[in-house]
Amino acid sequence: MVKDTTNTVKKKRKTANADAESEHVDLYKKVCEFEEKEAQNRNADADTTLFFNICQQIQDLLEQVRELKQTPGDEHLSERIACLTEIVVKVCLIKKLNRIDKLAHVTDREVLNTEKQKCDSIKLTYQNLVYELHHLVTETNKCLSFKSEDEDIELVPFEDFMQDAPASVTEKFKDFNPNNPEDEHALRLARLEWELTQRVNLAEECKALEEKKKKVVEEITERKEKLNDLLPLLNMVIKATKPLQEHLGMSSDLTRKEHKLANLLPDPLYVLYANVVAYKSVFETNLNVVILGDKDEAIQFNEAEEVSHSSNINDDDSEPESDLPEVEEIVEVKKRRHRKSVQQVDPLEEKKKKLLEVHPLSVELSVTENDGPTLNIIFKYYTKIKIITVNSNVDISSKITANTAREILSGHNILSELIANDTGLESPNPSTVYQLKKLGIGSYQKLIPDVGYAYSWAQSVCGIDFLASKKCCDKLSQQNVENILGIIKKRLNTRTHLAKQLQQLEQNILPAIPEDVEIPRNAVSSLIKWASTTYMEFCLSDFTKNLVDENIVGPSDLFYFAKISRGKAELHAFIVLKNTYPIPPPIFALSLNYKNKYNSTNCDDIRDLERTLNVDWDFGERSSSWLLSAQLTHLCSYLDVYLESTYPKEFQPNTKFIRSISGRNKKKPFKFRNIGTGIFTQY
Amino acid sequence: MTKMNKEFYNTILTQTISPCGNYLITGDLYGNLSIFNLLKVLNPETNLTKEELIPKTKITVKADYQINSLVNTPGHLLVGVYGEIYAYTWKSIKGSNRNLHASWSIPIPDGQEELSKAEVNSLIFDKESGILYAACVLNGHGDYIHSIAKNGNNDLLSGGEDGVVNIWDLGSNRVVEKIEPYLNSEMQRTNLGKWIGAVDCNEDYILCGGGPRLSLFHYRFLTHSTVFPIDDGGIHVAHLNDDKVYVGGRCKLFYQASLNGNIISEIPTSGASTYSMVKQEEPFRVMCLAGSSSKIDISTNFIYKDQQLSLY
Numbered sequence: 001m002v003k004d005t006t007n008t009v010k011k012k013r014k015t016a017n018a019d020a021e022s023e024h025v026d027l028y029k030k031v032c033e034f035e036e037k038e039a040q041n042r043n044a045d046a047d048t049t050l051f052f053n054i055c056q057q058i059q060d061l062l063e064q065v066r067e068l069k070q071t072p073g074d075e076h077l078s079e080r081i082a083c084l085t086e087i088v089v090k091v092c093l094i095k096k097l098n099r100i101d102k103l104a105h106v107t108d109r110e111v112l113n114t115e116k117q118k119c120d121s122i123k124l125t126y127q128n129l130v131y132e133l134h135h136l137v138t139e140t141n142k143c144l145s146f147k148s149e150d151e152d153i154e155l156v157p158f159e160d161f162m163q164d165a166p167a168s169v170t171e172k173f174k175d176f177n178p179n180n181p182e183d184e185h186a187l188r189l190a191r192l193e194w195e196l197t198q199r200v201n202l203a204e205e206c207k208a209l210e211e212k213k214k215k216v217v218e219e220i221t222e223r224k225e226k227l228n229d230l231l232p233l234l235n236m237v238i239k240a241t242k243p244l245q246e247h248l249g250m251s252s253d254l255t256r257k258e259h260k261l262a263n264l265l266p267d268p269l270y271v272l273y274a275n276v277v278a279y280k281s282v283f284e285t286n287l288n289v290v291i292l293g294d295k296d297e298a299i300q301f302n303e304a305e306e307v308s309h310s311s312n313i314n315d316d317d318s319e320p321e322s323d324l325p326e327v328e329e330i331v332e333v334k335k336r337r338h339r340k341s342v343q344q345v346d347p348l349e350e351k352k353k354k355l356l357e358v359h360p361l362s363v364e365l366s367v368t369e370n371d372g373p374t375l376n377i378i379f380k381y382y383t384k385i386k387i388i389t390v391n392s393n394v395d396i397s398s399k400i401t402a403n404t405a406r407e408i409l410s411g412h413n414i415l416s417e418l419i420a421n422d423t424g425l426e427s428p429n430p431s432t433v434y435q436l437k438k439l440g441i442g443s444y445q446k447l448i449p450d451v452g453y454a455y456s457w458a459q460s461v462c463g464i465d466f467l468a469s470k471k472c473c474d475k476l477s478q479q480n481v482e483n484i485l486g487i488i489k490k491r492l493n494t495r496t497h498l499a500k501q502l503q504q505l506e507q508n509i510l511p512a513i514p515e516d517v518e519i520p521r522n523a524v525s526s527l528i529k530w531a532s533t534t535y536m537e538f539c540l541s542d543f544t545k546n547l548v549d550e551n552i553v554g555p556s557d558l559f560y561f562a563k564i565s566r567g568k569a570e571l572h573a574f575i576v577l578k579n580t581y582p583i584p585p586p587i588f589a590l591s592l593n594y595k596n597k598y599n600s601t602n603c604d605d606i607r608d609l610e611r612t613l614n615v616d617w618d619f620g621e622r623s624s625s626w627l628l629s630a631q632l633t634h635l636c637s638y639l640d641v642y643l644e645s646t647y648p649k650e651f652q653p654n655t656k657f658i659r660s661i662s663g664r665n666k667k668k669p670f671k672f673r674n675i676g677t678g679i680f681t682q683y
Numbered sequence: 684m685t686k687m688n689k690e691f692y693n694t695i696l697t698q699t700i701s702p703c704g705n706y707l708i709t710g711d712l713y714g715n716l717s718i719f720n721l722l723k724v725l726n727p728e729t730n731l732t733k734e735e736l737i738p739k740t741k742i743t744v745k746a747d748y749q750i751n752s753l754v755n756t757p758g759h760l761l762v763g764v765y766g767e768i769y770a771y772t773w774k775s776i777k778g779s780n781r782n783l784h785a786s787w788s789i790p791i792p793d794g795q796e797e798l799s800k801a802e803v804n805s806l807i808f809d810k811e812s813g814i815l816y817a818a819c820v821l822n823g824h825g826d827y828i829h830s831i832a833k834n835g836n837n838d839l840l841s842g843g844e845d846g847v848v849n850i851w852d853l854g855s856n857r858v859v860e861k862i863e864p865y866l867n868s869e870m871q872r873t874n875l876g877k878w879i880g881a882v883d884c885n886e887d888y889i890l891c892g893g894g895p896r897l898s899l900f901h902y903r904f905l906t907h908s909t910v911f912p913i914d915d916g917g918i919h920v921a922h923l924n925d926d927k928v929y930v931g932g933r934c935k936l937f938y939q940a941s942l943n944g945n946i947i948s949e950i951p952t953s954g955a956s957t958y959s960m961v962k963q964e965e966p967f968r969v970m971c972l973a974g975s976s977s978k979i980d981i982s983t984n985f986i987y988k989d990q991q992l993s994l995y
Contacts, residue, residue, distance in 0.1 A: 550691055584688065595874075602916075604694070604933070604956050604975045611692030661844070664696055664751055664804045664829055664880070664919060665958060665975070683748055683765060 039103035051097050058090045155191050156198070165194045261291045264298040266359045266381045268388055268462035271474050273363050275461070275481040286368040287485070292378065293361035301360050305383065352439050356451060357384045367488055372496045373397060373409050375488070379462065380452060387429050388462045389452030390415060396499075402506035404532045405499040408558065408577075412453055414495055416556055417579035418487045423556045424453030429466050457484050494581055494624040501628050505530040505562075510636070511629040518674040523636035524654050525571070525643075529563035537561075538574050543591045543599030547576075553587060564636055567651065569594035571639050575628075582624045585617040586631060594643070605646070605668050609638050612670045638670050641680050645669070655680055689713070690995040695973035698959045699753040699760070701773060704966045708760060708776070709738075709959075709973060710750025711994065716742040716762065718776060719992055721969060725983065736992050742776070742783045744769055754806035754815070759786065761815065763803025766791050768817060791819055805831045812836075823849045823858040829893065829919075830882045834902070840884055840891075846877030848891050862891065862905055869910050870895040880932060881921035888942070890928060892918030897930050899942060909944045919974075920960045931957030937972050939985060948986045953978035 065083050068076040155161070162170050173187050262273050276289045359381045368374045374395040379388055394409045408414075416423050427433070427444040436444060444454065459466070461484050463477035504511045508527045513519055535555045538544055547553050558577040563570060569592065576587040590610050591599040600607035613631055617623070623630070643651045645660035645668055657669040657680040669680035694712040701708065705722040717738035724735060744750060745764050752763035759770040762785075769785035776783070791801050804827065805818035818828040818841060826844035833839050838859075839851040846865040849858045864870045865877030872894055880893035888908070889900040897918050899909040916933030927947065931937040933956045939947040954976030962970035962985070972980040977994040 546691075552688060552691065587688070600955070602935075602955050607692065607955060607975055608694075611689075615689045615692060658799050662827070663749060663802050665694060665749075665956070666844075666878070666917075667749070 035099060036103055036107075039100040040107060042100060042104070044101070044104060047097055047101065051094065054090050054093050054097070058087055058094075061087050061090070150188070150192055153192070153195065155195050158191075161191050161194060165190075169194060258291055261293075261295055261298070261361070264295065264302060265291065265361050265363070266383065268459075268464050269359070269361065269363050269379060269381050271463040271477045272379060272388075272461055272481070275474075275477050276363075276365060276485070279481050279485060283482075286370070288366040288368075290364050290366075291361055292364050293359075297360040348439060352441065355384045355435060355439060356382060356447070358382050367485070367492055369489075369492050369496050373400075373492070373499075375414065375492050377415065377488075378452075379458060381462075382451065385427065385429060385432050385435060386464070387427055387432065387454050388458045388464065389454050390424065390458045391452040400499050400503055402499075402503040404506050404530065404560065405502040407532055408502060409495055409499050413556065413558060413579050414491060415453070415455060415488070418455070418457050418484065418491060420580075422456045424448075424455035424458075425556075427454050428456045428459050429454075457487075460484070490621065494621075497625040498577070498581060498628065500625070502530070505629075505632070510633055511626070513626045513630050513633060517626060517630060518672065519630050519633050520637035520655070520672050520678050520680075521633075522654070522678070523633065523640055524652075525564050525566035525569075525636040525639040527562060527632065527636070528565050529561070531561050533559045533561040533574070535559055538576070538589075541574065541589070541591075543601060544574060544589045546601065547587065547589055562632070564632075564639055566639060566643060569639070569643055569651075571635070573635065577628070582619070582621065582627045585614065586628055588613045588631065588635065590635075592639075592642075594647075604665060605642060608668060609635075609642060609670055612638065634672065637672065637680075641670065642668055657681065690977050693977040693994055694749075694954070694958065694975045695977075695979065695994070696749055696751055696958045697753045697763075698961045698971055698973050698979070699755055700961050700963050700969075700971075701760075701776075702755055702757060704963055706777065707961070707971055707979070707992075708753060709979065709994075710744075710753050710762060712749045714743055714745045714748045714750055714764065716744060716750065716753075716760075716771075716776075717994055718742070719979070721971075721981075722967075724981070724990060724992065725967060725969060731990075736990075737995060740776075740779060742771070744785070751802050751804045752806045752818075754808050756808050756815075757810075761806055761808070763806050763817060765802050766800030768803055768806070768815075791817070801827065804829055807831055807833050807839075809833065823847075823851070823861075826878075829878065829880050832882045832884050834884045834886070838884075840882045840889060842879030842882035842891050842893065844878045846879055846894065848879055848882055848889065860905060862889070862900060864891060864893075864895040864898060864907075867895070867898075867907065870898050870907070872896065875917050878917075880917055880919045881930075883921050883923040885923050888923060890921050890923045892921050892930065892932070897921055897928075899928070909942065911938075911940055911944050912946075913938055913940075917956075919956060919958050922960060924962075929960055929962075931960055931972065931974070937980075950980065950982055950986070950988055952976070953980055953991065 061083050065080055065087075068080045068083070156164070162173065169190050173183075173190065176187060177183055262270060265273055273289060273291065276287070280287045280289060362378050362380045365377045365379070366374055367377070376393050376395070378391045380391070381388055392412065392415055394414065396406055396409050400406060400409070412424070425445050425448065427436075432444060436442070436447075441447065444451075457480070460480040461477055463474055463480075465476055501511045505527065508530065510527055535553075535557070538553065538559050539548055544553075553576045556579060558579070560575040560577065562573045562575060564573065565571070572591045572593065574589040576589070578584055578586075588610055589600070590606055590613075591597060592603075592606055598606050600610050613635055617627065617631070619627065637655065640651075640655050641657060644653050644655055645657065648660075656676075656678065659669065659682065661667060662669075662682040667682045669682050671681050671683065673679045673681055692712075695709045696712065697710045699708050700706065700721070705720065707719040707721045709717045709719070711717065718740045720735075720739050724731065727735070744762050745767070748765045750762055750764055754761045754763075759772055760776055762769040762771065767788055767790050769788045771783065772786050775786070791803065801819035803817050803819055807816040808814075809816070816831055816833065816839060818831040824841065824843040824845050824847060828841050828843040831839060831841045837853050839853055840848060841851065842848045846863060848862040848864070850860040850862075851857065852859045863877075864879065871877070876894035878893045879891050879895070881891065883890045884902065887902055889902055889905075890897070891900070892898065892911075894917060897911040897913055897915075898907050899911075900907050911928065911930065913930060914934060918930060918932040920929070920931040920937075922929040926942055928940045928942065929938070930940065931952065935951060935955065937950040937952050937957050937960065939950075941947060950972065952972055952974060954974035957972055957974035959973045960970065962968075968983055968985075970982045970985050971992075972982070979992040979994075980988045981990040981992060983989050
């Protein structure tokens with residue numbers, strides 16, 4: 001085997017030598033190239049086995065050498081040398097193998113590198129692609145998740161849009177198909193555009209309005225400032241005018257204080273006060289209105305009222321319920337009455353007190369008749385029963401001394417029946433009846449001495465209308481104040497006239513009557529007594545039954561008794577004055593005492609006399625200063641006529657009449673005609 | 684109020700019932716005729732309301748001149764007032780027109796001045812001859828006449844303020860006989876005067892009264908047969924009918940009496956005096972009493988008061 005290898009190596013060398021001989025210069029190069037080619041073509045595995053074989057052979061040879069050395073003598077030198085040579089050759093072989101191997105290695109490495117490079121570039125492209133993919137995926141996701149902002153905008157409803165938008169815009173959508181997305185989009189765009197234009201318009205409008213508002217606010221602040229500036233100025237003016245006012249004796253301070261007090265008045269009284277002050281300022285000078293009562297007390301009362309009112313709101317609803325236990329309480333009280341009778345009075349009494357709670361402030365109205373009496377009317381407000389009550393008094397001038405005259409001016413009846421049937425004896429509030437019943441008080445009338453009269457007109461001047469739900473109506477009051485004050489003035493006027501007449505009548509003088517009134521002026525019969533009397537006495541009299549039965553007179557009227565005499569004949573007369581004197585005129589009820597008692601129930605002549613006295617007066621309001629006197633004067637003359645015509649022998653003729661009797665009813669001439677000195681006729 | 688008072692003092696001086704018998708007409712102090720529907724009042728369908736008891740209509744003949752007498756003729760209602768007689772047709776009265784005017788009127792040919800004209804205190808209409816007799820002032824009397832009555836075809840009786848009852852012969856228009864009750868001591872009442880307030884008669888008797896007591900005279904002999912025991916202050920109404928005497932005046936009762944002086948019934952009246960009584964048997968029985976009151980008392984059995992009408 002070794003031979004073979006050596007042979008090949010030799011051969012190689014020989015060839016190489018041959019080349020080197022031909023090409024001296026590039027021998028090395030050629031060798032290198034050759035070796036490179038060899039290396040390329042050789043099988044590495046075969047070389048490896050060759051290498052190991054050579055190594056083995058070297059080892060074997062070295063073993064031989066060692067054994068030869070160990071054998072003494074020189075006989076084996078040649079052999080040893082041969083072996084050594086062999087070894088060297090073999091080493092050369094290895095060297096060659098090594099070189100080839102190395103070369104092969106280099107080329108392999110180069111191949112590897114190129115392959116590696118290829119691999120890298122492929123990987124790079126791959127990575128690029130992956131990246132691109134990823135990017136695209138995210139982009140698509142982004143696209144998918146896109147949301148347009150317009151979806152959040154609230155649009156005008158489709159129908160409104162079709163109606164309001166200009167025709168050019170809406171025309172396309174007349175036959176709009178909601179399934180067609182393109183149409184829908186177009187519609188949406190159109191609607192959005194419409195919305196936009198509208199919003200722009202609105203925004204402009206808003207802007208304009210806001211500017212306006214700003215301006216107004218500025219104006220307001222400006223004016224406020226001006227007003228604020230005005231206050232100190234006004235105060236200064238007031239201060240400055242004070243000396244002048246003092247000089248002129250004006251009491252503006254007082255009225256101002258009162259006006260301040262007016263704010264504390266309960267609503268109805270305030271309305272009254274305000275309207276009367278207004279009325280006074282326009283019409284009257286002899287009218288005075290003041291507020292009575294303590295300011296602090298009023299403030300306290302109002303506060304308490306407010307507190308109780310706010311808690312009352314709840315109470316109102318539950319009132320019917322709360323009524324029940326109260327009833328039970330009363331029952332209990334009754335049960336307990338057996339044991340303690342003294343304590344029982346208190347709760348009812350207290351409830352009564354509570355019900356009759358009165359506002360601490362009251363309004364006083366004073367009306368003065370020219371150089372005559374002053375009528376003071378005090379209005380109070382009962383907060384629980386919600387009515388206005390009236391107390392009145394009259395300052396009578398010292399000139400009027402007669403009892404009947406003072407009576408007629410001072411009595412409550414001066415204010416009674418200002419309006420028909422308004423006697424003030426019953427509460428105008430329908431609920432009062434029940435409230436009083438609950439407390440065991442029979443009627444309002446019993447309370448009058450403590451509380452005062454509850455005239456309907458008083459409620460109306462204070463604006464209270466129990467039928468209307470509204471609490472206090474200024475308009476109602478306004479309408480009534482003028483009206484009622486007018487009536488009060490007139491009433492006071494007629495009462496003054498009456499008082500003047502009564503003053504004289506009580507002294508048995510028939511008051512003088514104006515010249516232009518037609519009356520008989522030369523009566524012989526004369527007034528001998530004049531006194532006031534009562535409804536009771538009137539009723540008890542035997543000749544007044546018809547008048548009472550017919551309700552022509554009532555307990556609220558004024559009653560007087562008079563006696564007229566001529567010789568032995570004496571005429572008794574009840575005179576009934578209505579509160580509304582002189583309309584209707586005073587009513588006379590007569591009874592003649594002469595030989596017998598004659599009156600309207602048993603004698604037609606007396607009845608006829610009564611009739612002429614009571615019926616034939618139609619002079620209206622203006623007659624108030626003389627009507628009563630005129631009636632009495634007539635009565636005296638008629639008595640003369642009656643006596644002279646009925647008993648011509650017993651009474652000297654003084655009156656003139658054409659016929660003493662006439663007609664089937666034997667009518668007496670009870671009609672005065674102002675002819676000559678006066679003549680009496682039947683017709 | 685004033686209006687009310689006025690009616691309160693009203694006096695009804697005369698009444699009459701319409702020829703048909705259904706309506707009552709009254710004449711009062713203020714010159715008003717008031718017409719009531721008697722038929723309705725006496726045969727009420729339901730309970731009578733106050734409205735049905737007041738006049739259906741009112742006619743003012745002459746305001747404030749009292750109506751003294753009323754009389755029926757077949758066609759007209761004649762109203763005797765003060766110096767004048769007015770006539771209204773029944774047709775217009777039964778209608779509802781309030782502003783009615785008289786269809787004609789006769790002024791009393793008296794020649795007196797305005798203030799002392801004669802009143803027509805009594806009216807009689809003779810159906811057969813168609814002559815109207817009006818009681819005013821006759822030459823045979825010294826004062827005005829209160830009442831007249833007719834007997835047969837020839838005689839007319841008149842009672843006057845002067846206290847004389849004259850019997851006139853209608854043929855010659857002269858007074859043939861006269862009675863003067865005030866001279867009789869049984870009848871006279873000096874405190875009341877001599878006037879004769881009412882006269883009535885039939886073939887046999889004359890009934891008269893006034894200041895003197897109500898008394899019955901024999902027609903032929905002119906002697907008194909009965910003086911009625913009635914407590915009154917003067918007679919204004921006296922009727923002689925079917926042998927019964929109906930009498931009223933200045934007293935609170937209206938009497939029915941027999942010819943011999945027995946009182947058959949007493950009806951209390953509303954007023955102090957009675958000035959008028961009318962009654963009828965057909966078509967329904969009714970008697971109406973009126974006087975110095977605005978109320979009219981109605982009786983259907985002539986014995987007690989059934990119903991009361993009112994002028995207001």
